[in-house]
Amino acid sequence: MTTARENIVILTGAGISAESGIATFRDKDGVWSKFKLEDYATPEAFERDPVKVQTFYNERRAGMKDKQPKAAHEALARLEKEHSGEVLLVTQNIDDLHDRAGSENLVHMHGELLKAWCTHCDNRSAWLYNIEADSVCASCGQKGSLRPDVVWFGEMPYQMDRIFDALDRADIFISIGTSGAVYPAAGFVDAANQAGAATMELNLEPSDGSYLFDEVAHGPATEIVPNWVEGFLTES
Numbered sequence: 530m531t532t533a534r535e536n537i538v539i540l541t542g543a544g545i546s547a548e549s550g551i552a553t554f555r556d557k558d559g560v561w562s563k564f565k566l567e568d569y570a571t572p573e574a575f576e577r578d579p580v581k582v583q584t585f586y587n588e589r590r591a592g593m594k595d596k597q598p599k600a601a602h603e604a605l606a607r608l609e610k611e612h613s614g615e616v617l618l619v620t621q622n623i624d625d626l627h628d629r630a631g632s633e634n635l636v637h638m639h640g641e642l643l644k645a646w647c648t649h650c651d652n653r654s655a656w657l658y659n660i661e662a663d664s665v666c667a668s669c670g671q672k673g674s675l676r677p678d679v680v681w682f683g684e685m686p687y688q689m690d691r692i693f694d695a696l697d698r699a700d701i702f703i704s705i706g707t708s709g710a711v712y713p714a715a716g717f718v719d720a721a722n723q724a725g726a727a728t729m730e731l732n733l734e735p736s737d738g739s740y741l742f743d744e745v746a747h748g749p750a751t752e753i754v755p756n757w758v759e760g761f762l763t764e765s
């Protein structure tokens with residue numbers, strides 16, 4: 530028998546990594562204000578100009594070297610460890626900051642910047658450096674078949690069945706640091722509401738979908754996320 534605070538699903542977006550120095554997408558000076566997403570984050574763009582797209586991701590991958598998880602990432606890892614019920618963390622982010630903060634029940638629904646995907650043998654492997662036109666797949670030995678293991682627009686995000694199963698069983702759904710501009714992630718709050726979960730938005734400012742949430746709290750993630758986790762664990 531689960532109590533009404535047992536199963537928690539959390540969705541994070543670029544805002545939770547902003548204070549780690551990783552650019553968000555739609556804020557002023559965000560990634561999509563500098564790069565047209567149609568030219569960099571679609572399979573068609575990759576088909577059209579693979580070097581341009583590989584360079585875009587190679588630069589972001591290189592930029593990850595000095596980035597560290599901060600208090601919000603650490604608070605979510607603490608919640609998973611200390612909460613008696615299930616905590617599933619679904620991130621739209623392709624950085625590895627949740628992994629390095631210690632979150633384990635974690636889904637990278639838009640893929641991972643530090644992984645390469647071989648379009649020849651379908652193998653995915655850790656890849657910390659540049660992916661070049663002549664890079665060789667460590668699994669099948671094919672040259673020139675590697676792409677970033679990142680979900681582009683028009684591609685199906687990862688582990689959707691697992692995510693919607695968790696949303697159907699959720700008692701609490703928390704959305705952190707996301708503008709609610711991209712689907713299907715932006716629709717998770719609807720599924721949570723339909724499941725009767727208590728829904729909460731923790732964000733720097735109201736997102737496009739703030740009105741869909743039972744509760745909202747605004748401020749920098751490194752402040753409002755540890756505060757929420759501390760309060761929740763203390764009440765539990």
Ligand code: BV8
Pocket residue numbers: 541542543544545547548553554555556559570621622623639679680681682683684685686705706707708709710711712713731732733734735736748749750751
């Ligand atoms: C799919 C990886 C279907 C890439 C990303 C027409 C054609 C095709 C598709 C569509 C279409 N129209 C609509 C769609 C669906 C499309 C979509 O939603 N488009 C949008 C633009 C309308 N979605 C898709 O294509 C998805 N796939 O639908 O497939 C399908 C069906 C069957 C078979 C096959 C396929 C795939 C979407 C995934 C795309 N990849 N990421 C990369 O990173 O390069 S998405 C992209 O937006 C980002 O990468 C990020 O992951 C995502 C969401 O952005 P956010 O994380 O929310 O970031 P943002 O900057 O927007 O907001 C930051 C927030 O943080 C702000 O609110 C800010 O206030 C806050 N903040 C800032 N600082 C702080 C803070 N909060 C707290 N503290 C702070 N310090």
